[in-house]
Amino acid sequence: MKHFSREDIKKLPSLERRALVNGIAGVKSLNLLGTISEEGKYNLAVFNSIVHIGSQPPMLGFILRPTTVERHTYDNMISTKKFTVNQVNTSIYKQAHQTAANYEQGISEFDEAGLTPQILQPYDVPFVQESKIKLACEYNNEYFIQENGCRLIIANIIDIYADEQIIEKNGFVNHDRAETSGAIGLDAYVSLKLLDRLDYARPQQEIKSILTDGTS
């Protein structure tokens, strides 16, 4: 078994340390955040830190890196309050990765990465046409993480749009069928295969599969 102590980790070269720590806790969700500036310019950026916050009311959160460099997504979100969350699927993970390049303010990552802005009324903030799941969200609050200057952004989910057949009757989101991609560390992309769905766990009771063919 390999072992890295905290001292070992601190002494690693920067890129190696970042890859190790960023990747160690498993797979990460992968989404493109779309925003619009006050001047009407589109911005698109890949995020791999979205977490579920609550369903009543529907909210999500994500971690924003320190704002010591330009953060176009954050600036736009603060000024317009609106943003979109767009699924990265296995057909567009390369384009999603390219949005992370350091483009100047005013340059649209849609154009540069080769993704198509889509307008869904009544929003003027752009969605990603190629995504099979899209959310309209509203900035709600933020918590400054004093340990390293990151922020946890809390947002309200206002609208959910998804291709037919992805959301099953019981609310299950079939990301296998949606060909949703996930991320590992700084630079790796994975596909997902549904293994099982399991019944509510109870003490002293056998675990039962509740996997259906998805049409029920």
Next chain:
Amino acid sequence: MKHFSREDIKKLPSLERRALVNGIAGVKSLNLLGTISEEGKYNLAVFNSIVHIGSQPPMLGFILRPTTVERHTYDNMISTKKFTVNQVNTSIYKQAHQTAANYEQGISEFDEAGLTPQILQPYDVPFVQESKIKLACEYNNEYFIQENGCRLIIANIIDIYADEQIIEKNGFVNHDRAETSGAIGLDAYVSLKLLDRLDYARPQQEIKSILTDGTS
């Protein structure tokens, strides 16, 4: 395209709403958190909300549901400050799911779910022997999310243990080789397949694959 407005979401039956909102943003990391009570009893619980916080110093975070019901993991973490994070792989996702059953305080989910506690010196808090990646962590801080009573827990990563061959020379954590499992929504489990690793993205530059055979 299916559309759910915020009003539609609010009106869904509880389980359907939870499945939809919890699953909508993609795949989630999946880990077992091990703790020990002041009386020396082991506790193990599955968490699917771990996010990367930072690599210098190495930290992770996770979302804790409101503490209006008993939260053994949280109580133990607050009293001893130590906990372990253990990878869920495709061989143990059913056991991981079973740890979510509502066992009484003092009952070890290791025994009930069929997982093996492992002690790694100098810790007395238990790791999961069946996991191929294990972290020793220390509670650092928490942020109360006033919007719904959840907490963001911030923890220091103190030690990383991993099977040989999982962590490549450049720090890349090969979760495909580690057979790491991910979660969707409340009850679904997925396996991962590595699609690609991509070079650092730069404006006006073609995206290059940097995927190797993992031995370099």
